[in-house]
Amino acid sequence: MKDQSNIKITLPDGSTREYPQGISGLEIAQSISEGLARNVLAAQVNGEVWDATRAIDTDADVKLLTWNDPEGQATFWHSSAHLLAEALEALYPGVKFGTGPSLEKGFYYDVDLGEHSISQEDFPKIEAKMLELARQKNAYVRQPISKAEAIAFFTEKGDEYKLELIDGLEDGSITLYTQGGFTDLCRGPHVPGTGFIKAAKLTNVAGAYWRNKQENKMLTRIYGITFPKQKELDDYLTLIEEAKRRDHRKLGKELELFTFSEKVGQGLPLWLPKGAMLRERLESFLRKAQLRAGYLPVVTPHIGSKELYVTSGHWDKYGKDSFQPIKTPNVGEEYLLKPMNCPHHCEIYKSSPRSYRDLPLRLAEFGTVYRYEQSGELHGLTRVRGFTQDDAHIFCRPEQVKEEFVRVIDLVLYVFRTLGFNEYSAQISLRDPDDKQKYIGKDEDWEKAESAIIEAAQERGLNTITELGEAAFYGPKLDFMVRDALGRKWQLGTIQVDYQLPQRFELEYVGSDNQKYRPVMIHRAPFGSMERFIAILIENTAGQFPLWLSPDQIAILPISDKYSDYADEVFFALQDSDIRGFVDHRDEKIGRKIRDAEVSKVPFMLIVGEKEQAEGKVSIRRKGEGDLGTMLIAEFAAFFQKEVKIA
C-alpha cells in the first residue's frame, strides 16, 4: 500500500520520483544534484511558476527553472524589482510603491517619491545599495494573509497604491513577500534569496501614469536590469551599445538618407537624395509586385473636403485631435489634409457602376497622409506626422474576402522575405469586447470580419498572437510587427477587413441576379509606411543595404589624378549597365579613399591605376571582404548583375 505522506513528482524528461509530501522544488533539485540546486530560481508546478522553496502537497509535474529558462529570468527580475524597492525604501524613507513587474529584459518599479526626486546621477548610489542588500543573502519569504490583515498592514504603512491594489483582490488569494526588512504585496513567485543577484544596473527613469491611465497621477518609473554574474551585465551593456549604433536616426544622418528641420516642423521628414532614391527603389519593387498581383494604380490629392471625413467617420473619431481644417475664401468651405486614403478610394469606386464581374477591384496608391501625432510620440522615421502609405483597398464580394485576404498575406510575406525581415510576429488585433463604444459597426459584421482574418491566418499557417482592443475603430486587422534595434515593437504591414466604410459611402455592385449588393473592403499596406519601413530596414541591415537598394553600389577610386579620365570612362561604361555610384576624384591617397568608401558602406570599390588602365581592367574590392582581384570592365558588369539578382 502506498505511503500516504509520499507524493509523485514527474520531471520534464518524463521520469517520476517519490518524495515526502511538502517537499519543495529546491529540495527536489538537491536530491538530483548540488549544482542544479545552486542554480534553481523557481519551480514550475503543474504549469504554474512557484517559489522554489514553496511546499508541494500533491502529485505534480515539476520543472525546475534556472537562468536558462525565460520564466526563471522573469522570476529573477521580478525579485530584483523587490530588491530595488528595498533599496529605495532604505534611501528615501516614506517612498510609496505602485507595481514592479519583470520585463522581457529587466524590470521596473513605479514609485511615488513624495518630496524626493531621482535622476540618473542617483543611480550608482541605488545600485550600490541593491548590491549591498543582495550580499546579505536574505530569503524571499512568502506569507499568505487575509484581506483585512493586508489592508491593516498597508494602512499602517500609509501606502495608498497598495491599498488600491488590495481592493481589487479576492480574500484568500493575497500574499506578502518579505526579504530583509522590506515587505511587499505580491503574488510572487520569487527566487529563494537576494544572494542570486550579483550585478545590478539601473537603466533609466521615466514618468508613468498610475495603473497606466492618463487621468491618474504620474509616478516615477525606475527601470533596471540585474544578472547572476557581472560578466553577463557587461555583455548586455555591450549589446545595447551596439544596438545604438544601428539606430536609424543615427545612421540616417551618417548615410545622408533623411533629416529634419525645426523650421519645416516636427515629425516632417526631409528625404535627402540618397534616401529618396532608396525609397523610390522600394516603391518600384512593390509597384511591380502589385501589378503582378492584379492591383490598379490610382492617384488622389493630399486634401479632401471635410464632408468626406464626416462621411467616413474619421472626423467624428479623430477630428479634434487632427490638423485642423484648411479654410478657403468661401465661408464655410473646409478641407482636411488627408489622414487616410480610403475615403478617396471609395469615391473612385463610386465613380462608375460596378458589376460583380469587376470585383475584386484592387486600387493601389503610394498615398501621403498627415496625422497630428502627439508631440511626445514622434520618433525618428517610425512615428511622424507626414508619411506615405503603400496603401491599397480591395473592394470585393463577401465570399471573396478570405481568398483576397490570403493573397494579401502572401504579398506581405513576399515583401518581408525579399527584404530579409525574418523576425516578425503576426498579430491579430480584435476589438475589446468590454468597450464596444470605441468601435463603429454591427456586431454581426465584426464577427464576420474577425473570423475571416483568423481563418485566413490559419490557412497560411501564420504563427499569430491575438490582442484584444487593438483593432481599428472600423474593423479588426492582422498586423505584422517587427522590433527596432533597441527592441521596441512597431507595426509594419497591416491588413484590415472593413464592412463599415462601404456602408457609410453606400458602395454597391450589381450581382448576377441584377440585385444590388454591398462590397467588403480590405485595407492593406505591406510596408505600412515608407518611413517606418525604411527605418526598420536601416536598423535590420545596420545601413548595409542589399545591393539592389544600396544608394551607391560602386565607388571608383583612381590611384591618382593621372587615372581620373580612365576612372570616368569606367564609370560611364558601368552606368550604361545600370550600376550606380561615383568616382572619387579627391586629391587623397588610395588608402584614404578606400577607408571613406568603407565607412559610407559602398558595397564595391573599383580601384584604377596604371596597371588597370593599361589592361582595360578594374581592381575589385568588396566592402568588408577586401581585394577580389582584377576584371575587365564588361566582366565586372556581368559579375555585378549576377550579384544584384542574388541579393
Place this chain on the structure above:
RNA sequence: GCCGUUGUAGCUCAGGGGUAGAGCACUUCCUUGGUAAGGAAGAGGUCAGGGGUUCAAAUCCCCUCAACGGCUCCA
C-alpha cells in the same frame, strides 16, 4: 499631451559669471601616393529662441521651441 533629461561650429563633443575650444568634415596650398585616415594654412558659432537676475550671462532663474528616454495615444 504627461513625467524626466538634454540643447555650444555641418558632425561628435569639451568648457563654464569676466564677452568661445578640440577632433572630423569644409576651403586653399603642398604632396601623385596601390587596398581602412599624407602634410600645412584658413574659414566657420548672437553657445536653440525669448525674458529676467547681475557691473558683467553661453554659464544662474523663468518661459517657449526642439531632441532624447519612458507613459498615454496611434485612422
